[in-house]
Amino acid sequence: MPNLAFDIAHLLAGGLVLISFMMLYQDRLYALLNIFALHALVLALSVAWQAYVQNAPHLYVTAVIALVFKAIIIPVALHRIIKQLGIHRDIETAVGIGPTMLAGMGLVALSMVLMLRVTGAADPLAREDLAFALSVVLLGLLVMVTRRNAVSQVVGFMSLENGLVLAATGAKGMPLVVEISVAFSILIAFIVIGVFLFRIRERFDTVDIGALDEFRGERR
Amino acid sequence: MIPGVDQQVWCVAALLGTTLLAIAANRSNKSTTVVYGATLVISLIAFARALSFLVAHAEATEMVLPIGLPWLGSHFRLDALAAFFLAVVNLGGAAASLYGLGYGSHESAPHRVLPFFPAFLAGMNLVVLADDAFTFLLCWEFMSLASWALVMAHHREADNARAGYVYLVMASFGTLALLLAFGLLSGAGVGYGFAAIRSAPHAPSEAALVLALMLLGAGSKAGLVPLHVWLPLAHPAAPSHVSALMSGVMTKVAIYGFIRVVFDLLGPPGWSAGIVVLVLGGATAVMGILYALMENDIKRLLAYSTIENVGVIFASLGLALAFQANGLGLAAALAFTAALFHVLNHSFFKSLLFFGAGAVLTSTGERDMEKLGGLIHRMPLTSFAFLVGCVAISALPPFNGFVSEWLVFQAVLRSPDLPQWGLKIMVPAVGALLALAAALAAACFVKAFGVTFLGRARSPVAAAAGEVDRCSLAAMYGLAALCFLAGILPGLVIDGLAPVAQAIIGHRMPVQANDPWLSIVPIAESRSSYNGLLVFVFITAAASLAVYFIHRFASRAIRRGPAWGCGFADPTPAAQYSGASFAQPIRRVFGTLIFQAREHVDMPSPGDPRPARLTVDMHDLVWERLYTPLTKAVWFFADRLNQLQFLTIRRYLSLVFATLVTLLLVLAIWS
Numbered sequence: 022m023p024n025l026a027f028d029i030a031h032l033l034a035g036g037l038v039l040i041s042f043m044m045l046y047q048d049r050l051y052a053l054l055n056i057f058a059l060h061a062l063v064l065a066l067s068v069a070w071q072a073y074v075q076n077a078p079h080l081y082v083t084a085v086i087a088l089v090f091k092a093i094i095i096p097v098a099l100h101r102i103i104k105q106l107g108i109h110r111d112i113e114t115a116v117g118i119g120p121t122m123l124a125g126m127g128l129v130a131l132s133m134v135l136m137l138r139v140t141g142a143a144d145p146l147a148r149e150d151l152a153f154a155l156s157v158v159l160l161g162l163l164v165m166v167t168r169r170n171a172v173s174q175v176v177g178f179m180s181l182e183n184g185l186v187l188a189a190t191g192a193k194g195m196p197l198v199v200e201i202s203v204a205f206s207i208l209i210a211f212i213v214i215g216v217f218l219f220r221i222r223e224r225f226d227t228v229d230i231g232a233l234d235e236f237r238g239e240r241r
Numbered sequence: 242m243i244p245g246v247d248q249q250v251w252c253v254a255a256l257l258g259t260t261l262l263a264i265a266a267n268r269s270n271k272s273t274t275v276v277y278g279a280t281l282v283i284s285l286i287a288f289a290r291a292l293s294f295l296v297a298h299a300e301a302t303e304m305v306l307p308i309g310l311p312w313l314g315s316h317f318r319l320d321a322l323a324a325f326f327l328a329v330v331n332l333g334g335a336a337a338s339l340y341g342l343g344y345g346s347h348e349s350a351p352h353r354v355l356p357f358f359p360a361f362l363a364g365m366n367l368v369v370l371a372d373d374a375f376t377f378l379l380c381w382e383f384m385s386l387a388s389w390a391l392v393m394a395h396h397r398e399a400d401n402a403r404a405g406y407v408y409l410v411m412a413s414f415g416t417l418a419l420l421l422a423f424g425l426l427s428g429a430g431v432g433y434g435f436a437a438i439r440s441a442p443h444a445p446s447e448a449a450l451v452l453a454l455m456l457l458g459a460g461s462k463a464g465l466v467p468l469h470v471w472l473p474l475a476h477p478a479a480p481s482h483v484s485a486l487m488s489g490v491m492t493k494v495a496i497y498g499f500i501r502v503v504f505d506l507l508g509p510p511g512w513s514a515g516i517v518v519l520v521l522g523g524a525t526a527v528m529g530i531l532y533a534l535m536e537n538d539i540k541r542l543l544a545y546s547t548i549e550n551v552g553v554i555f556a557s558l559g560l561a562l563a564f565q566a567n568g569l570g571l572a573a574a575l576a577f578t579a580a581l582f583h584v585l586n587h588s589f590f591k592s593l594l595f596f597g598a599g600a601v602l603t604s605t606g607e608r609d610m611e612k613l614g615g616l617i618h619r620m621p622l623t624s625f626a627f628l629v630g631c632v633a634i635s636a637l638p639p640f641n642g643f644v645s646e647w648l649v650f651q652a653v654l655r656s657p658d659l660p661q662w663g664l665k666i667m668v669p670a671v672g673a674l675l676a677l678a679a680a681l682a683a684a685c686f687v688k689a690f691g692v693t694f695l696g697r698a699r700s701p702v703a704a705a706a707g708e709v710d711r712c713s714l715a716a717m718y719g720l721a722a723l724c725f726l727a728g729i730l731p732g733l734v735i736d737g738l739a740p741v742a743q744a745i746i747g748h749r750m751p752v753q754a755n756d757p758w759l760s761i762v763p764i765a766e767s768r769s770s771y772n773g774l775l776v777f778v779f780i781t782a783a784a785s786l787a788v789y790f791i792h793r794f795a796s797r798a799i800r801r802g803p804a805w806g807c808g809f810a811d812p813t814p815a816a817q818y819s820g821a822s823f824a825q826p827i828r829r830v831f832g833t834l835i836f837q838a839r840e841h842v843d844m845p846s847p848g849d850p851r852p853a854r855l856t857v858d859m860h861d862l863v864w865e866r867l868y869t870p871l872t873k874a875v876w877f878f879a880d881r882l883n884q885l886q887f888l889t890i891r892r893y894l895s896l897v898f899a900t901l902v903t904l905l906l907v908l909a910i911w912s
Contacts, residue, residue, distance in 0.1 A: 115891060128902070135909045159902070166895045174894075 150191025481599025522556030
């Protein structure tokens with residue numbers, strides 16, 4: 022049984038990393054949102070599995086929060102925003118898909134090398150979880166850096182938060198307060214960025230953040 | 242009532258209350274009188290309590306106030322060293338307040354001065370009382386900021402804004418150095434309290450680093466060359482009684498910080514530390530007074546002379562360090578007492594001289610000596626007080642300046658007892674530098690007095706000057722009397738300083754009170770002794786006799802005749818011997834090297850009616866070689882970094898991302 026628990030946790034966390042990779046090569050907004058919903062779903066599953074393994078019922082709450090907010094409400098809301106604003110649905114990438122994927126692999130390798138070495142004393146479940154979580158965080162940042170579109174930056178940011186939640190639930194004994202605060206921070210970030218999107222849209226008729234730079238009179 | 246720290250803290254609270262009062266009574270007519278009256282009374286009380294602490298040889302008292310950092314509180318402590326410096330600070334404060342009662346009524350913007358004056362006094366008191374690193378730094382910064390506000394009181398005048406800027410930069414730099422020094426001292430787990438720092442052991446390398454940082458931090462506030470650049474800018478910019486406080490008292494608070502950390506908290510560092518402090522002090526003394534000699538602005542001249550005196554004090558402290566490191570306790574006590582005596586003396590005569598300069602400024606509106614002259618006829622009382630200050634600061638007997646410098650040289654003469662050859666050679670060399678500085682100081686103040694007060698008026702404002710008010714005169718004469726008393730009763734001062742030396746060095750100078758006829762004997766009767774009273778009596782008798790004989794046998798009446806006109810029919814006052822002329826021989830000797838002074842003579846050819854012209858180019862090498870390249874480097878990097886302000890959002894994110902990945906890589910490779 023302990024082996025099975027470990028394997029399933031490993032599988033789910035690894036799946037999260039894989040889905041992060043999928044985000045990297047999406048060039049359509051709707052597809053990206055769908056992938057993000059999948060990301061959140063896998064996160065919810067992973068957290069629920071942790072709740073079961075660690076026998077920590079409060080983690081179920083976190084799982085539900087992840088499922089309801091991140092997998093359903095936020096993707097649906099973003100879908101609506103895109104539709105309402107009539108945003109261009111193809112994503113302009115700043116760096117080509119190939120180099121991005123290579124960089125992503127390098128980042129995963131880095132986080133594995135680092136985390137597995139640094140957390141030598143921790144129990145294997147937490148070690149794997151932390152290594153995967155760091156990969157997810159770094160990949161989320163990579164998404165933010167390589168995209169020019171504000172919506173895809175929002176998605177990158179939230180996948181980064183998913184990585185944080187994964188790390189938080191992987192460690193035993195993290196109190197519920199932390200997860201709730203993480204969930205709320207995402208909600209608030211979503212609201213803020215949503216408002217921000219509307220503002221940009223109102224003023225520049227586009228959510229390409231390059232328009233902001235042009236407005237400030239700078240070259241890219 | 243036993244004098245204790247609580248009374249001093251109450252005095253500080255009263256000063257802060259006066260600040261609030263000054264803010265509340267903003268622009269009211271009476272506020273000048275009320276504020277300076279209040280600070281006068283409070284300073285006198287604080288001075289009296291500090292003095293009685295010293296005289297009574299009282300035990301150190303401590304108190305903790307529950308303000309500041311929550312787990313630390315604010316610790317205050319009154320011991321002999323603090324009591325001595327409190328006495329200096331509050332006596333200076335009382336004199337400045339008395340002077341301010343008169344001088345302040347001429348102030349064009351009293352609401353810019355009144356609230357900060359008591360705050361500045363409170364800041365200086367608090368620095369001396371502080372007993373933990375956090376409180377010390379906080380109060381130090383409070384003192385700096387209050388004095389900065391006073392420097393900026395006349396912020397619309399040309400150069401004052403620059404003075405304030407340079408002062409702010411140097412003060413921040415000094416505080417940074419102090420912060421690092423205290424960080425090293427309180428190290429890992431020692432704690433911020435001075436008692437904990439004092440009892441903890443300090444490794445030699447750490448001690449050397451702390452000493453260097455203290456020389457930077459306290460040295461920049463006190464005016465050690467090459468950190469002195471802000472003094473001649475900022476001290477003259479403030480109103481004159483504040484200049485007196487900054488020059489006469491605040492530099493002493495910086496010296497207190499140095500003594501507290503290096504002598505008290507750090508424990509005695511090695512003899513090589515003594516050499517560093519000694520050489521810096523000697524160089525500062527000579528450089529300061531050379532700058533002063535080249536100066537024609539009377540307040541700037543006084544500020545440069547402060548640098549010289551700070552150099553003398555640091556040299557003496559360096560001697561004390563060297564003697565102490567070699568176990569020569571009595572000699573160390575002698576050098577240390579000499580330094581403290583000079584601290585006291587300098588606060589007397591420098592305040593007096595700044596008051597005099599302020600009086601001249603009030604009545605003529607002019608600081609440039611080349612536009613003054615002949616004021617001894619217009620302002621006889623001010624002139625006499627200023628003369629006393631000049632004689633005292635030139636270290637001429639029977640005034641106080643002579644005694645402290647004589648004590649310094651007595652300590653220098655003990656150098657053959659030192660075992661290290663480096664010290665054996667360096668101490669007499671620095672002694673020679675100090676002797677040179679003393680001689681140049683005399684020349685400098687002959688110039689300051691002669692050009693300002695003697696001769697004929699060089700401008701209409703100087704010709705129309707009048708005597709200043711009574712409060713200003715009272716402050717000047719009070720300080721002049723103190724200069725005189727400390728000069729003829731030096732034994733009292735030395736005995737008063739004994740508990741300080743006992744507490745810091747562990748030894749004291751021999752008791753002077755029992756020596757007959759008010760003599761002082763620093764080491765042994767067979768070696769040297771000095772009697773100020775005797776010198777005074779002799780000078781008075783000789784001068785009276787000379788006057789008597791001249792009047793008896795030469796002429797009975799004072800004759801006023803036309804000055805010899807050098808063959809010119811109607812020489813203008815501008816053709817008089819000027820300050821620049823007076824300094825010229827010295828400039829030719831030293832200035833060619835130190836100031837890169839070059840003279841150009843523009844002689845018109847025969848028949849050409851235009852006047853001949855002599856121009857002198859002088860360079861302040863400290864500015865040009867040290868500060869200008871530094872500012873240029875800062876500007877260069879600021880320009881490069883400025884581009885970071887105009888990146889795209891994605892580039893900022895990339896920067897964060899790259900930093901994170903780099904740090905992770907470093908961790909992956911190193912761990």
